[in-house]
Amino acid sequence: MAAASATAREASPIAHSAAAAPVSLRGIGRAFASQGGSRQVLRDIDLEIAAGEIVAILGPSGCGKSTLLRIAGGLDRPTQGEALIDGEPVKPYDARSAVGFQEPRLLPWRTLASNVALGLPKSTPRAAGREQVARLLDLVGLADFAGHRPREVSGGMAQRTSLARALARNPAVLLLDEPFGALDALTRLKMQDLLLDVHAAEPATILLVTHDVDEALQLADRVILLGHEAGADGAPPATQGAVVVQTVIVPGHRPRDRGSAELAELRGRLLDGLGIDRHGAARGIETGTTIPHYPY
């Protein structure tokens, strides 16, 4: 434990710190225009996130997790409700937040180092910035690749670079969209620990989208499950749009024991919750099994 907090202090790469800020999502809804009208993707999302809290967002693919994150970061506007950071409405491309996109989105003509440098706040002095970039690349295990171009590194390395770029911003609100999706199991664990170290040293409010229930339970104070409300008896949902179908407050302090029984129970609940939406898929599998068996 002592070792871990020592690393945390060592990992503190940022000299000046933006204090974490609370995020409020109030009655958020988002509809996209589609052929013949509009399609509601999110509705009635209410979420109060305290400064420095880590909230994980789970949900089936396509339910609107990225959309919700983009709204919180001012990359997209809600069609209903409002998003606030620190009590003030989120502005377009709000400077108080930093986004780690679902795709790495690195500039192909820049080295990894100068891609990370893109994340530095504008006011950073040159020398301090360089030092900061080197430190972040080192933290994500890419010190030897500072001079490489994105096309010369693997997908997971690009994703780590993108994480470093978001961390370089040292934002009040950190919005991470499946930041560890492309990583192998071990690197993923290391990056989770890195994120917690950075968070311990420089608290930011973190909104983290993930597909991994264990990751959510390991990292978050609270896990939000997005999904569609099923109608009675598994009938198609009465209204369109994903809502918060479950909120789980994760007990204990980080780093959590990944093997604890309490977490296992929560894990079961969340997986069940994810299963609600898989009703349709399950039926699909049933019909799938009736495919005739060809005798060859």
Place this chain on the structure above:
Amino acid sequence: MTDASRTTSTDERADAAANAVTSADRRFASPVTDGGLAVATAGPLGPSGVDRPAREASVPPASSGGRRRLVDRRWFVIVGGAIIPVALLLTWQLVSTSGLVPVSMLPSPEMVWLAAVDLAQRGLLGLYIAISTQRVFIGFAIGAVFGLVVGAIVGLSKLGDILLSPTLGAVRAVPSLAWIPLLILWFGIAEDSKIILIAIGAFFPVYTIVAAALRHVDRQLLEAGRAYGLRGIRLFTAVQLPAVVPSVISALRLALAQAWLFLVAAELIASSMGLGFLLLDSGQNGRIDRIFLAIILLAVLGKLTDALVGLFERWAVRKWA
């Protein structure tokens, strides 16, 4: 000697990389102290997470070791490119000396050379080359700069697109040679009309290609740039400009070819100097050797000026892309 030093430095690099990986692992391993995970980090799986991608990516495909293919060797590129011109020259020599074709239709290479020497002695060869090249350069520069500016306005601003696109599309639809009578009436047959015509010819490829390229810059990268606080000119230099550099280069190449095309058109129609004039004059006097000379000079000059764009390309790509 060079070999020895190269080996040492590679070894050193490999060592440094290995050290870096180990230290990275040590650092990563430290915070993970919980139960079963400690086993995973300490076990043989330890370094795999970091050093596997490292090995994959440490050798960029371009410099794939000592065995370079023939087509990647510099001397072969030069020799390979010269094969067809040399073969053409030989065939030309053979055909023209065999008497199969009368020299009034196909002069021998020697006759063309003598025509060049003759013109040079009268002081006309250098003059014609200089005046034609100068017209191309000035016209190209004006056309390309306008093309870049207007292309940027139309490609970057929706309003600019709405206001300018339809008009420019209509002007582009006018075959550029149709401007010649008008230009001569307005500006006479002096330099101005020729340079304006060449500028028109160079403008449209640059404008069209640059506007389209800017409109199609990857939206995701633009959004990332904006999300990281880039606006206006900083967004342009960081994202849009590098993204369109390759297109700008091809646009300039095309515009330069257009500039030579319009040069000849302009000089054929009204001039007293230049390679186009040489073509016209020789045609009227039946000097087929000079016609050949003018054509060869146009080919060589076109290729040389294109090589200049190639130099610019290397510089631009190093700087931005």
